[in-house]
Amino acid sequence: MKSFGGAGTALVMAIGLVALGAAAAAAAGCDCQRHVVRDSGGGGSTDGGGPSPDSSDGIDGGGTGVEICDNGISDDGDPYIDCDDFDCEFDPACVVSATVTIRDVQDPALRAAAMLVPDSSIVTINDVIVTAVETTPAGARKSFFIQEQTGAPEYSGVFVFVPTSAVGMWNVEIGDVINITAEFTEFDGGVGPETVTELDFVSDVTIVSSGNALPAPVMVDPADVATGGALSEQFEGVLVQVIDVSVVALDAMFGVFILNDPMFGLQVDDFLFAYTLPTVGTTFSSITGVMTFNAFAQLAQLLPRDLADMVIVSSVAALEPTPSVVAPGAAVTLNARLNAPAGVGGQLVCVSSSDAGVTVPAMVTVTAGALSAPVAVSVGAGTAAGTLATISAATAAACPTAAVDATAAVYVDAAPPVLTGLAPDPATVQVGLTSPLTVTLSAAPPAGSGGVGVLVSSADPGTVAAPAMVVVPEAATMAMFDVTGVTIGGPVTVTATLGADVFTSDVTVTDIMGTPVTTLALSEVLYDVAGTDTGMEFVELYNGSSVDRDLSNIVIENGGTSYVTIHTFPAGTMILAGECMLVGPGAGTFTTDIQNSCSTTAGACDADGVALTDMTNPMLPDILDAVIYGTPLSNNNMLFDETDTPGAVDVGDAPADSSIERIGPTTWRIRPSAPTPGDCSLIM
Numbered sequence: 001m002k003s004f005g006g007a008g009t010a011l012v013m014a015i016g017l018v019a020l021g022a023a024a025a026a027a028a029g030c031d032c033q034r035h036v037v038r039d040s041g042g043g044g045s046t047d048g049g050g051p052s053p054d055s056s057d058g059i060d061g062g063g064t065g066v067e068i069c070d071n072g073i074s075d076d077g078d079p080y081i082d083c084d085d086f087d088c089e090f091d092p093a094c095v096v097s098a099t100v101t102i103r104d105v106q107d108p109a110l111r112a113a114a115m116l117v118p119d120s121s122i123v124t125i126n127d128v129i130v131t132a133v134e135t136t137p138a139g140a141r142k143s144f145f146i147q148e149q150t151g152a153p154e155y156s157g158v159f160v161f162v163p164t165s166a167v168g169m170w171n172v173e174i175g176d177v178i179n180i181t182a183e184f185t186e187f188d189g190g191v192g193p194e195t196v197t198e199l200d201f202v203s204d205v206t207i208v209s210s211g212n213a214l215p216a217p218v219m220v221d222p223a224d225v226a227t228g229g230a231l232s233e234q235f236e237g238v239l240v241q242v243i244d245v246s247v248v249a250l251d252a253m254f255g256v257f258i259l260n261d262p263m264f265g266l267q268v269d270d271f272l273f274a275y276t277l278p279t280v281g282t283t284f285s286s287i288t289g290v291m292t293f294n295a296f297a298q299l300a301q302l303l304p305r306d307l308a309d310m311v312i313v314s315s316v317a318a319l320e321p322t323p324s325v326v327a328p329g330a331a332v333t334l335n336a337r338l339n340a341p342a343g344v345g346g347q348l349v350c351v352s353s354s355d356a357g358v359t360v361p362a363m364v365t366v367t368a369g370a371l372s373a374p375v376a377v378s379v380g381a382g383t384a385a386g387t388l389a390t391i392s393a394a395t396a397a398a399c400p401t402a403a404v405d406a407t408a409a410v411y412v413d414a415a416p417p418v419l420t421g422l423a424p425d426p427a428t429v430q431v432g433l434t435s436p437l438t439v440t441l442s443a444a445p446p447a448g449s450g451g452v453g454v455l456v457s458s459a460d461p462g463t464v465a466a467p468a469m470v471v472v473p474e475a476a477t478m479a480m481f482d483v484t485g486v487t488i489g490g491p492v493t494v495t496a497t498l499g500a501d502v503f504t505s506d507v508t509v510t511d512i513m514g515t516p517v518t519t520l521a522l523s524e525v526l527y528d529v530a531g532t533d534t535g536m537e538f539v540e541l542y543n544g545s546s547v548d549r550d551l552s553n554i555v556i557e558n559g560g561t562s563y564v565t566i567h568t569f570p571a572g573t574m575i576l577a578g579e580c581m582l583v584g585p586g587a588g589t590f591t592t593d594i595q596n597s598c599s600t601t602a603g604a605c606d607a608d609g610v611a612l613t614d615m616t617n618p619m620l621p622d623i624l625d626a627v628i629y630g631t632p633l634s635n636n637n638m639l640f641d642e643t644d645t646p647g648a649v650d651v652g653d654a655p656a657d658s659s660i661e662r663i664g665p666t667t668w669r670i671r672p673s674a675p676t677p678g679d680c681s682l683i684m
Contacts, residue, residue: 069093099124102148105184106155106197106236118186123199126179130172131157131214131239132272132290132305140168145237145290146180146199153218157237159198159292161187170205174305175214179206189295190596196293197236217241217288222259222266225291227300232293241288242266242302247278253655256301259287269294269301275310276371278340283313307369308344314366314395315339315405316349319375320469321453321498322408325416325445326358329381332499334408335455336364336393337372337468344368350399351375354390357383358410363399379412386448387412411449417441417477419454419498425505426491427483429464430512431672434482437505439470439496441477449474455497456481464492464507485509488673514682515664517544521625523580523662523680524671525610527594530656537594538584539567539610542662542680543575550574553616554624556583558594559609559639566590580680596653606630607649609639627668629653629660 065076069088074081083094098104100123104114116123125146132145142164147157160182162170172178182199189196217239224231225240248265249258255270257278268287289304304310317339324332336349347366353359357380366373377391389410394403421440429435445452451473458466463486470481483494491506517523524540527533539556543549551569558566567583567590575581583589595608607630614622626641629651641647651660651668659675662668663682 097122097124099126101125102128102146102158102237103151103155105199106158110155116184118184121184122181122203123184124179124181125199127177127208128180129212129214130174130176130178132303133172133174134162134272136167141171141173142167144170144172145239145292146178147215147237147239149177149212149215153215153238154231154234156215157235157239157290159196159237160202161198161200162202166202170202172205172207173210175212176210177208177212179208180204187295189298192295192298194293194295194298196295215239219243223261223264225300225302226264226266227298228264229300232291232300235291236293236300238291239288240291240302241286242284243286245284245287247280247282247284250277250280252277267294267299267301269303271301272303272305273307273309275304275307276341276369278312279317282340284311285313286311307341310343312340312343314342314347316393316395317406318468319391319393319406319408321455322469323411323445323450323453323471324377324408325411325413325449325452326377326379327414327416328379328383328385328412330416331376331378332410334375334377334391335372336366336375336406338366338395341369341371342366346370347395348397348399349373349375350394350396350401350403352392352400353377353410354392355383355387357387358389358391358412360391377410379410383412385412385414388448409450411446413446413449415443417443417445417452417472419496419501419503422494422496422503422505425503427494427505427507428510429483429485429507431485431488431509432512432669434484435507436480436482437494437496437507438478438480439472439503441472441498444477445472445474447474451476452498454479455495457495457497458483458507459493459495460490461486463487463489463509464494466494470496483507486672511682512663514662515667517542517662517665517683519544519625519665520549520575520612521662521665521683522610522612522627523683524659524676525594525627525629526585526659526675526677527608527610527629528596528654528656528658533593533596535587535589536585537590538582538675538677539594540677540680541575541581541583541612542683543577543579543581544683546577548574548576553614555613555615556590557611557613558590558592559611559628559637560595560606561637563609563611563613563639564592565613565615566592566594578684580678580684582678585677606636607634607639609641609647611640627651627660627662629668 067085067087069091070093128146134142181204182202186195245259258265288309364373394405465484472479490508523542529536551573556567557563609628611626638646661671
């Protein structure tokens with residue numbers, strides 16, 4: 001069971017919730033395999049979650065031979081004896097079979113009374129109801145949550161893990177009452193010390209009835225069920241509801257947002273429902289979902305199941321474009337954009353105009369799941385040039401309303417400027433950087449108009465990000481805006497729109513221009529692969545010096561708590577001047593898997609490292625180069641770098657299937673696209 005440790009928990013929360021971007025990948029993802037539980041089928045969802053623990057995380061010690069499960073010794077040469085060895089998981093000597101309740105499994109006191117032992121108890125639980133189901137992108141049923149139908153809600157729910165290899169085997173639906181037989185386990189994600197209770201290795205599911213009403217969600221204080229909260233363990237696996245909460249931080253990489261407190265707030269995760277990530281400041285009147293504990297991230301999380309579970313306090317974030325210049329007798333279409341997608345049933349938006357000559361509909365509806373709705377603005381033929389109307393919009397249960405969420409200006413002019421271009425086309429931007437594009441008008445906006453707003457959009461914001469609008473000011477005919485390279489790829493079409501005039505630019509995101517390295521150095525490391533790491537990892541070296549180097553006495557080391565040698569170069573191995581050398585992937589390349597950041601010490605998220613070390617004098621090893629990766633300020637094990645002193649953390653923890661890559665003599669990054677084994681061009 002989870003055993004939160006006060007100050008240690010606070011440190012985990014501070015690391016896991018405050019950092020965003022690359023740091024959030026390290027802290028909020030830990031081993032960067034983000035799903036609630038392991039995926040013994042070796043697959044995973046499209047967001048990289050759910051593979052089995054890597055061999056470096058340790059379940060079976062990797063010995064040879066067969067473990068005898070009741071003789072008190074290790075028969076296969078690994079550190080695990082009898083029932084502690086994974087080989088004995090289903091041996092009769094190690095299995096306790098019982099018919100129990102979910103509370104018997106979840107509640108520590110009841111578990112002890114029932115003599116249930118994690119990984120050694122096969123349990124049958126009857127007449128429980130399915131409260132949530134994970135589905136694959138193809139719609140197949142996978143893992144699910146179950147809950148007792150009656151009694152106190154504490155300890156009444158549990159997660160049922162179904163591996164990728166068994167997708168579709170247990171086709172349960174929300175509202176099914178079932179009987180289930182499975183193994184009970186505590187899973188630590190290979191990270192620990194806290195665990196998630198789950199039913200694993202399901203052997204039988206019988207659907208008793210379907211379409212049943214679910215237990216009412218328990219209304220809880222978000223702080224009580226957040227990581228380390230007073231009720232976080234009691235409500236693990238239970239359907240709960242939080243009310244009147246606000247988004248204070250995001251982790252877009254993992255589809256996570258944080259409620260109320262950026263340090264200790266409750267995390268909401270998209271494991272069950274691929275929602276559109278809300279913006280910071282979005283307020284929800286309620287969020288309903290199942291509580292769980294993400295063992296990989298060591299964080300409690302709330303999992304909404306569908307759009308109906310997320311009741312947003314909607315507001316109109318913007319009316320765009322603004323300002324607009326429109327001729328008498330003409331029209332313009334504005335976009336009423338919400339702060340977050342509309343909930344079930346859609347969202348009513350009330351609209352009004354300050355001038356009778358500029359008319360708008362009294363209301364528009366943003367459909368469920370959509371972010372915006374068009375607002376048609378018509379200028380009467382007799383409306384005088386120079387008229388400046390203010391269009392107001394606000395969400396409401398009924399119209400009209402006195403509330404105003406956002407406004408847009410509409411200026412009447414006999415000869416409005418038109419959009420004449422977007423340049424350059426094509427364009428390039430380096431990943432992680434920005435590059436300007438320019439919109440051009442046929443004439444300057446008239447005095448008093450406030451300018452002209454031009455709508456901007458990106459066909460793929462995940463590759464190229466662009467602002468929603470750019471304003472060409474009065475007395476100017478052009479305006480620049482920046483696009484951002486998010487990931488390497490493209491071309492992506494960026495579109496500028498003003499009325500009926502549309503121009504595009506195809507933007508390609510290229511890699512950054514690295515800085516040459518003039519020494520023998522590590523250049524790229526892949527240490528975490530979705531699924532099993534063994535045989536899939538690699539370390540890349542680059543000899544930037546002007547002389548060939550003999551690697552006979554040089555080793556590759558990996559540090560968790562301390563450095564250990566994981567690869568020794570054969571005698572006579574040479575790396576030529578200017579050569580890029582790849583070590584791995586391949587079976588047997590490394591004696592152990594490279595450590596996935598992060599392990600834990602007293603609740604902290606520890607950095608790990610890879611070092612290139614000269615062992616000519618084994619008593620005085622000389623670290624030629626090292627990369628330390630993990631959460632900033634987390635080199636708790638004092639791993640040395642090339643200065644032969646404890647080093648600073650060089651780079652965050654990379655998600656599964658992403659590498660860390662050197663881009664300059666002292667600069668590393670998490671590579672923003674697929675690893676490039678054997679390509680050192682960035683530092684050549």
